[in-house]
Amino acid sequence: MSLPQSLRVSVTPLELELIACEQLVEIVPLISMEKTAFISGAYGPLRPPSKSKVPLWMAINLKLKKKCHIVPPEWLTVDFLQERLSRETSQPQFSKLPFRFAEISKVVLDVASDDVPNADKIRSLLKDLREARQAKSREGLQQIDHSELSLPNLCSMEINEIRPVFVQSMGLLSQLVREPENRAGDV
Amino acid sequence: MDDEDFFTSLGRGSSSTSNARGRGGGTTTNSFQDRLRRASRHDPDGLPAAGPSSRDADGDVRIRDAGADHVNGLGRGHAAEDGGDDDEELPDFLREDVSETPLQQLVRHWMNERHAPDILPVQEALLSELLDHIRRQSETVQLLRGDPSSSEDEHFRIMLVQTEVERVKFVVRSYLRTRLFKIEKYARHIMTQPEMQEKLLENEVEHARRYANLTDQHFYHAVLQSLPDSQQTLDDAPPFVPPMVAEPDRSRPVFVHAREDCPRITLPDGTPHEMKKGHISLTPYAVVDQLVARGEAELV
Numbered sequence: 001m002s003l004p005q006s007l008r009v010s011v012t013p014l015e016l017e018l019i020a021c022e023q024l025v026e027i028v029p030l031i032s033m034e035k036t037a038f039i040s041g042a043y044g045p046l047r048p049p050s051k052s053k054v055p056l057w058m059a060i061n062l063k064l065k066k067k068c069h070i071v072p073p074e075w076l077t078v079d080f081l082q083e084r085l086s087r088e089t090s091q092p093q094f095s096k097l098p099f100r101f102a103e104i105s106k107v108v109l110d111v112a113s114d115d116v117p118n119a120d121k122i123r124s125l126l127k128d129l130r131e132a133r134q135a136k137s138r139e140g141l142q143q144i145d146h147s148e149l150s151l152p153n154l155c156s157m158e159i160n161e162i163r164p165v166f167v168q169s170m171g172l173l174s175q176l177v178r179e180p181e182n183r184a185g186d187v
Numbered sequence: 188m189d190d191e192d193f194f195t196s197l198g199r200g201s202s203s204t205s206n207a208r209g210r211g212g213g214t215t216t217n218s219f220q221d222r223l224r225r226a227s228r229h230d231p232d233g234l235p236a237a238g239p240s241s242r243d244a245d246g247d248v249r250i251r252d253a254g255a256d257h258v259n260g261l262g263r264g265h266a267a268e269d270g271g272d273d274d275e276e277l278p279d280f281l282r283e284d285v286s287e288t289p290l291q292q293l294v295r296h297w298m299n300e301r302h303a304p305d306i307l308p309v310q311e312a313l314l315s316e317l318l319d320h321i322r323r324q325s326e327t328v329q330l331l332r333g334d335p336s337s338s339e340d341e342h343f344r345i346m347l348v349q350t351e352v353e354r355v356k357f358v359v360r361s362y363l364r365t366r367l368f369k370i371e372k373y374a375r376h377i378m379t380q381p382e383m384q385e386k387l388l389e390n391e392v393e394h395a396r397r398y399a400n401l402t403d404q405h406f407y408h409a410v411l412q413s414l415p416d417s418q419q420t421l422d423d424a425p426p427f428v429p430p431m432v433a434e435p436d437r438s439r440p441v442f443v444h445a446r447e448d449c450p451r452i453t454l455p456d457g458t459p460h461e462m463k464k465g466h467i468s469l470t471p472y473a474v475v476d477q478l479v480a481r482g483e484a485e486l487v
Contacts, residue, residue, distance in 0.1 A: 003368035011301055015361075018354065019294055036344050038351050039320050040290045057354065058347060147454040149469040151442070159442050159467070159487055166469055170440040174455065174471060178438070 010163050013103075016156055020103035021057035026071035029062070056104065060111050070112040073098070076105055078118050081125040088132040094153040102130070102157035137162050146174040289316055290355060295485050297362040302442070302486035303479065304472050305435040306369045306377075308386040314362075317355060324352050366391065374399040375421070375432045437473040444487045449478050 006012070022040060029046035036044050043054045051071060054062075062068040074080070075098055087095040098104070105126055113119040137158060143149060144166065151159070287295070296310050328345050331337050337345075370377065370391055377383045377395045384392050403421060411419045424430040438455075445462040452474055454460050462468060462484065468475075478484035 002364045002371060007301075008368070011298065018357070019298070022291070022294065031340075031343075033340060033344060036348065038348060039317070039324060039355050040288050040351065057350070061347065061350060144469075145456075147456045147458070147470065148460055148474075151467045151469060152465075154467050156487060163442065167440045170469060170471075171438075174438055174440070177455075 010160055013157065013160065016100070016160060017103045017107060020100040020156075021060070021107065022055055023100065023104065024053045025056050025059050025073065025104075025108075026051045026053055027059045027062065027068040028071060029068045031062075031067045056107060060107060063112050063115075070108060070115045072108055072112075072116045073104065075101065076108060076116060076122060078121050078125065081122060081129065085125055085129050085132065088129060088136075092136075094133060094136060094151075096153050097129075097155055100156050102126075102155060133158060134161075141166065141169065144169050144173065146170060146177045289313055289320070290358075293317055293355075293358055293362065295482075297358055297365070299479055299486045300362060300365045300369075303476075304439040304441075305437055305476065306366060306373065306383065306386055308480070309366070309388050309391065311388060314359065317359060321352055321355055321359075324348055328352075367394070369435070370395050371398050373433055373435060374402070376434050379422075379432070437476070438471045440469050441472045441475070442487050443468050443470060443475045443479070443484045445478075445484045447483055449483045452478065 027046075028051055029048050031046065032048060033044050033046040035042055038055075040055060043058065044052065046052050046054075046068075059068060059070050063070055084095050084097060105122075109116060109119060109123060109126075116122060133155075137151075137154065140149065140151065141162075149166070149170070292313055293310065296307070296313070300307050328349055331341060331345055366387075370387065371394075373383070374395045377387070377392070378399050384395075387395070406421065407419075411421075420431075422430075422432050424432075443462075445464055445466045447464050449462040451459045451461045454474060455471060460468075460470075460474075462478075467487070475484055479486060
């Protein structure tokens with residue numbers, strides 16, 4: 001059992017979260033810390049009250065110990081998400097969002113909702129966005145053929161969500177196309 | 188990205204720059220701790236490596252502090268990036284770091300390995316570099332833990348460093364386990380294909396060999412020995428049924444994300460397909476395997 005059954009088909013949302021947590025966010029530290037070398041790079045020095053950039057996992061860690069405030073990413077605002085949502089509902093294509101927006105917004109809202117202005121409004125906007133986009137990706141299933149399907153601006157979590165169905169569908173379609181050639185070769 | 192090791196930065200933290208920090212204000216406890224640390228550092232030093240490097244670090248820090256005044260206290264590495272980002276309308280979407288840190292590279296290879304139906308070439312140099320780094324960080328942590336003079340601030344940093352070490356270890360393990368899973372699945376295929384073996388580490392090949400032998404023997408003792416000779420083989424390829432030796436299904440579709448503008452590829456139905464940077468496609472693995480191997484695209 002080198003790889004548990006549940007991990008063989010796809011990666012899990014938790015693993016995606018782990019990857020997303022490598023991204024840098026701005027924090028307002030409440031403690032000071034010298035510049036420290038980590039495997040992913042050197043961060044700090046932290047000097048309250050000036051902002052500093054650290055990986056999200058470190059920000060979460062500090063936040064949980066009440067040692068910093070997380071500055072929400074600039075796209076995690078009511079204005080921006082509202083604008084994306086209206087685009088999402090008025091235009092057929094997916095609008096552009098950060099590739100790992102779902103993971104990052106979840107983590108930030110879970111851990112630091114008091115640092116995000118209008119957190120509840122943002123939550124509901126994110127939910128609306130997700131539903132609008134999900135509907136589109138389901139429609140996308142109609143266009144699937146055996147060779148290629150372009151999915152511009154789709155995000156990491158959404159890809160992971162549709163992966164099993166889409167991969168299987170395309171796999172079936174390519175089998176249907178491939179079969180005659182094989183038979184011809186065998187006979 | 189940044190070559191300084193934990194030691195130099197610690198050395199800098201403890202033995203230097205209370206002058207630079209004094210004007211920052213609000214750090215009185217810190218500089219007090221610093222004074223404490225400096226006092227202990229002046230006796231015949233316990234950490235030989237920290238001696239000369241901390242002096243280099245002094246100059247370094249002063250420069251950085253001067254710079255920090257106008258970039259709002261950001262570390263130097265990120266300052267330039269930020270400047271560039273501000274010009275763009277949607278920085279986060281468009282930023283695809285050209286230079287990846289070793290860890291980011293490993294994460295990319297990890298995800299490629301997880302999604303690709305085939306076994307990808309092992310990233311031996313990258314792995315050993317990161318394992319080395321993990322070992323160095325852990326050793327430093329051990330050393331500092333045993334040092335009774337380390338301050339609370341340092342304990343906190345030690346905790347963060349350890350957290351990261353565990354995160355990186357997780358990625359390394361998951362990467363290797365994914366490979367191991369595929370190696371066991373395709374063990375017999377690997378043993379018949381020398382070009383597959385080239386993609387593996389030596390001990391991975393050895394594992395595949397032993398695994399294939401073990402299963403063969405097991406099947407033989409359990410069932411095959413009581414069958415007629417003609418039915419004892421394990422590598423039949425009868426028509427119309429899948430062959431007995433499992434092979435990676437290279438036509439399995441994968442989600443591929445172009446990391447840069449990719450050269451034109453040909454789809455199974457014969458049409459050419461060009462992927463611009465940032466494009467995402469669902470397409471059979473065999474179509475894009477070269478792009479993934481060259482790092483121009485990644486599987487997501």
